[in-house]
Amino acid sequence: MTAFRPMARRGLLVGAATAGLGGPVLAQGITPTLNALAAKANSGTVGVISGGADGTYVRIAADLAAVLDDPDGLRVLPILGKGSLQNIADILVLRGVDIGIVQSDVLAYARREKLLPGLDSLIQYVAKLYDEEVHVLARQEIAGIRDLAGKPVNVDVRGSGTAMTASLVFDALGIAVDARHDPQDSALERLRRGEIAALVYVAGKPARLFGGIPAESGLKLLPVPAGPALLQTYLPAEFRPADYPRLVPEGGAVETIAVGAVMAVYAWPAATERHRKVARFVEAFTANSPPSCNRRGIRNGARWTWPPRSRAGPASLQPQPRRRAGPVPSWNASASRSVAPQPHGGRSPPMPSIIAKDGTRIFYKDWGSGPPVVFSHGWPLNSDAWDEQMMAVASQGFRAIAHDRRGHGRSDQGWAGHDMDEYADDLASLIETLALQDVSLVGHSTGGGEITRYAGRHGTGRIGRMVLLGAVPPQMVKSETNPDGLPMQVFDAIRAGVMADRSQFYQDLSGPFYGANRPGAKVSQGLRDAFWLMGMQAGLKPAFDCIKAFSETDFTADLKRIDKPVLVVHGDDDQIVPIDRAGRASAKLLRHAELKVYEGAPHGLASTHKDRFNADLLAFLRS
Missing domain, CATH: 3.40.50.1820 (Alpha/Beta hydrolase fold, catalytic domain)
Known part of the structure; x- marks a missing residue:
């Protein structure tokens, strides 16, 4: 067998060379096969742009691929992204990007900044995945969020979801801060040294970034009042001692707001190939949402581990204390107008x-x-x-x-x-x-x-x-x-x-x-x-x-x-x-x-x- 393998390889090389020089029989035998494979692979592949390598969004995209991939029809291709705003832009213009995971306030920000023309009619939301809370971590001498006016406040790197949300929140509250754009781990060290007054961080509680903060750090979480201006876009939320035992006093609570993480799609016209691919993804997503979670991703305030170990059922779902999530619709209202699934196998669209x-x-x-x-x-x-x-x-x-x-x-x-x-x-x-x-x-x-x-x-x-x-x-x-x-x-x-x-x-x-x-x-x-x-x-x-x-x-x-x-x-x-x-x-x-x-x-x-x-x-x- 050892002597046979080199001969086999040489035979393949000679055959390939012969085909290239005019071997029409072999060329005609390979080309249709490759074309068929390419057509099948591309017709069922959807690209899901997510977040950075260490972020939650890319783990969600990977979970989606693990659960929804079907050798006979659907392949989910997770793609690393660079923040909600860039993800929206990529959905609009980048080839190969069909779906994006973004913060739900990204459209409000893009609309306010006039960044992307025609956005409201071009982007539709498919489903809400979960909520992320807005953390404002400050030094003890800062009595309230309005005391941050004119002071240096880190809002994460430019273009990030946190920077976008912080801009919207401070603008809605009428607070002009001196925004800084350092990575969050560096900003936390600067906050400890007193070089900045606070940092803003949008993440699901409890955030790992704050896990190592000692009890005597001199830092605290500031309340973010959920007034009418913010409730136009955000949800009321709170932090409790169980979330941050070193930052929230026993028996107390810190008021804040939350922003939803959602899946967004381009509003492809009906009967187009891209429309059909997105529709197939949504249909599979709805069908495979864990039944024990009522297709919400949560039950009794716990976040459920997804995917299950097998496609046979949700028996392996394990609850972990985590943030709440919104219900997953069969198909979002706005999306249904433009991207509603088409009939498959004689069935009517949902x-x-x-x-x-x-x-x-x-x-x-x-x-x-x-x-x-x-x-x-x-x-x-x-x-x-x-x-x-x-x-x-x-x-x-x-x-x-x-x-x-x-x-x-x-x-x-x-x-x-x-x-x-x-x-x-x-x-x-x-x-x-x-x-x-x-x-x-x-x-x-x-x-x-x-x-x-x-x-x-x-x-x-x-x-x-x-x-x-x-x-x-x-x-x-x-x-x-x-x-x-x-x-x-x-x-x-x-x-x-x-x-x-x-x-x-x-x-x-x-x-x-x-x-x-x-x-x-x-x-x-x-x-x-x-x-x-x-x-x-x-x-x-x-x-x-x-x-x-x-x-x-x-x-x-x-x-x-x-x-x-x-x-x-x-x-x-x-x-x-x-x-x-x-x-x-x-x-x-x-x-x-x-x-x-x-x-x-x-x-x-x-x-x-x-x-x-x-x-x-x-x-x-x-x-």
């Missing part, structure tokens, strides 16, 4: 949706751009009920978003989880997934209860204003605490009607819903048919359970917690949710309520009085 905390898929539609407005529909309808309002606000410079409540419309129709707490949690997942801030929430009927419970359960930090339209709060059913409510027999009759013949029941219900049973009413048959159609798209079990949710839930405490402006709109001829027990009662419990009563208007006034309501809605959104 609809835009997010994955709720229990794995339920929630469909949503996302129209326009601008300040976000989220609509929550009534029972037994779906997001299509809001189309006329969405068209109105999206045409006037707002971003209109509406989802199908779980069990309704195009969302998953599971057996359990059809209660107001789950509805509110699903809304929270939608808002967090789309990274919405200063959002206007508009809820009709049951949807009014949903947004009210969201505010009470998840706080009002992301809310700018709210609209309650014919909404069910404070409580519909009569009880010891609600003696003016409707008797339980009313809702038992609704349940009986749904179970006996829901199709006929929905047809009959459309009459009082739109006031079609009133003398002189002008309600088209088409409108009533649309109500029936949407009702029939809801699952029977979800629709049945929702009756208990909208009738028996007590929203009194939630209403009292709302500290944002609320427009309460109600028709005084509402036969479904009577105004005295709902709109008027809610307005009395809210701190900042404006009550508008539509004389003679029914429950479905968003359709019967759409011109008036749309005008009132737009005026309130602009106020």
Whole structure:
């Protein structure tokens, strides 16, 4: 065998030379094979530009490759990057770069600096991966972040994510610092020696950079107040002693903000090869997100090790105390407009949706751009009920978003989880997934209860204003605490009607819903048919359970917690949710309520009085 190998090599060399001199048979045999291999390899390869060799982003890209690589279709090629801003530029212009891992505030920075023309329409976010906290480490003599004005503050090297975020944060706070651009390890030594007043570092807590700081270092973490200016872009966060036992006193906490790490893509036109490759990646990413993490990368505040040891399942996932992460959507709203996956193997492309905390898929539609407005529909309808309002606000410079409540419309129709707490949690997942801030929430009927419970359960930090339209709060059913409510027999009759013949029941219900049973009413048959159609798209079990949710839930405490402006709109001829027990009662419990009563208007006034309501809605959104 030893003597044979040199001969074999010489034979190959001679054959190759012969082919080069005019061996057409051999050349024709090799070339098509190489071309086929090249075509197959390139058609399934996506380049993911990440971060530096020691950073978190490149480890994420490597994990993505380990999990998603498929010899028969997809290959993920991790690429070292030079910061979020450069990554965005590379996605736009660099061949071979299909996806980038960037900080979520990079678009705000590029927009402010006018660095990349047409950015908003060219870059779309696919998924949020996790959050990184903003650390401001300072010397003890610095009392607060505003004391850094005019002082030397290190913000990492130019072009880094930290430098970008620091610029945005200090600008939003109106603090002019003397920015320095040293590597962070060098800056920490300079801070210890008193050569600079502070350093800013964006990293997931606990940051390894601060691991060796002794208790008597004379350094501390400064609070970064999460005021309205910062909450337009960032999330509220905090540091606790468990994160930094030498920097945060026992029992205390340090307020700060967090910025999301997201995957971004170029908005390739549909039916192009690059579009298909990105779509294939997103499809694989969604399918392979760990089920035990509900496709969020976290559970109970722990970050889960990814990838698992095998593709068979998540049995090897190991929790590690780490930062939180946002839910991973099946496909981001904005991305779905331009980069939605194409059919594969005869399957329809996935609809835009997010994955709720229990794995339920929630469909949503996302129209326009601008300040976000989220609509929550009534029972037994779906997001299509809001189309006329969405068209109105999206045409006037707002971003209109509406989802199908779980069990309704195009969302998953599971057996359990059809209660107001789950509805509110699903809304929270939608808002967090789309990274919405200063959002206007508009809820009709049951949807009014949903947004009210969201505010009470998840706080009002992301809310700018709210609209309650014919909404069910404070409580519909009569009880010891609600003696003016409707008797339980009313809702038992609704349940009986749904179970006996829901199709006929929905047809009959459309009459009082739109006031079609009133003398002189002008309600088209088409409108009533649309109500029936949407009702029939809801699952029977979800629709049945929702009756208990909208009738028996007590929203009194939630209403009292709302500290944002609320427009309460109600028709005084509402036969479904009577105004005295709902709109008027809610307005009395809210701190900042404006009550508008539509004389003679029914429950479905968003359709019967759409011109008036749309005008009132737009005026309130602009106020």
